[in-house]
Amino acid sequence: MELYKGSPKDTTDRQEREIRAYEFLDSLGIDYERTDHPDEPATTMEACEKIDAILNVRICKNLFLCNRQKTSFYLLIMPGDKPFKTKELSKQMGISRLSFADESFMNELLDVSPGSVSVLGLMNDKERAVQLVVDEDVLKEEYFGCHPCVNTSSLRFKTQDLVDKVIPALKAQPIKVHLEGNV
Numbered sequence: 395m396e397l398y399k400g401s402p403k404d405t406t407d408r409q410e411r412e413i414r415a416y417e418f419l420d421s422l423g424i425d426y427e428r429t430d431h432p433d434e435p436a437t438t439m440e441a442c443e444k445i446d447a448i449l450n451v452r453i454c455k456n457l458f459l460c461n462r463q464k465t466s467f468y469l470l471i472m473p474g475d476k477p478f479k480t481k482e483l484s485k486q487m488g489i490s491r492l493s494f495a496d497e498s499f500m501n502e503l504l505d506v507s508p509g510s511v512s513v514l515g516l517m518n519d520k521e522r523a524v525q526l527v528v529d530e531d532v533l534k535e536e537y538f539g540c541h542p543c544v545n546t547s548s549l550r551f552k553t554q555d556l557v558d559k560v561i562p563a564l565k566a567q568p569i570k571v572h573l574e575g576n577v
Contacts, residue, residue: 395429395445397428397449398428400420400427400428402416411505411543412542412544412547415517418514419514419549422559424555425551426549426550426551427551429547431548435546436546439453449549451535451538452474454532454538456470456513456541457470457494458494458504459493459494460492460494460495460496464495466489468492468525469511469524469526470528471532472528472531472532473531473532476573478573483527486571486573487527487571509545510544511541513540513564514541514560515543516564517564518543519564526561526567526568526569527569527571528569528570528571529571530570530571530572533556537551537553
């Protein structure tokens with residue numbers, strides 16, 4: 395794996411959703427670095443650790459959740475080394491029960507598949523049906539790492555750009571939470 399600046403020069407074998415993610419970041423004037431790993435998709439925490447070592451960022455979990463009725467959807471971004479406790483998040487958000495949302499909703503609302511969920515998927519949520527939820531520890535890091543809507547490439551950019559440019563451009567109103575865990 396190598397580290398590249400910005401979007402790929404040749405997009406021939408890239409998915410449309412990935413190209414849209416690069417175009418989105420470029421339109422905001424965000425400087426980002428990228429590593430491609432088509433032979434090692436980010437499907438396990440072990441693969442993510444290798445990728446994040448190249449990018450020199452802290453691993454994040456991106457969890458796509460919903461309420462019991464499957465009428466409200468949430469994208470939770472939290473440090474990868476924190477355990478996810480549904481009860482803790484449900485209590486902070488005042489929701490009786492949260493669970494992992496079905497893959498079909500992920501595809502329909504964010505145009506991503508499992509393992510590819512990231513904040514950039516919210517650019518595809520035209521109806522603003524997915525609420526962004528961010529653990530406050532993610533915001534304390536200098537850099538933020540995520541996928542460009544596919545799990546065969548990974549990006550790194552300044553967390554300040556996430557807060558000042560990406561989230562406002564997505565028209566997202568994030569809910570900040572504090573999840574306990576080993577940080």
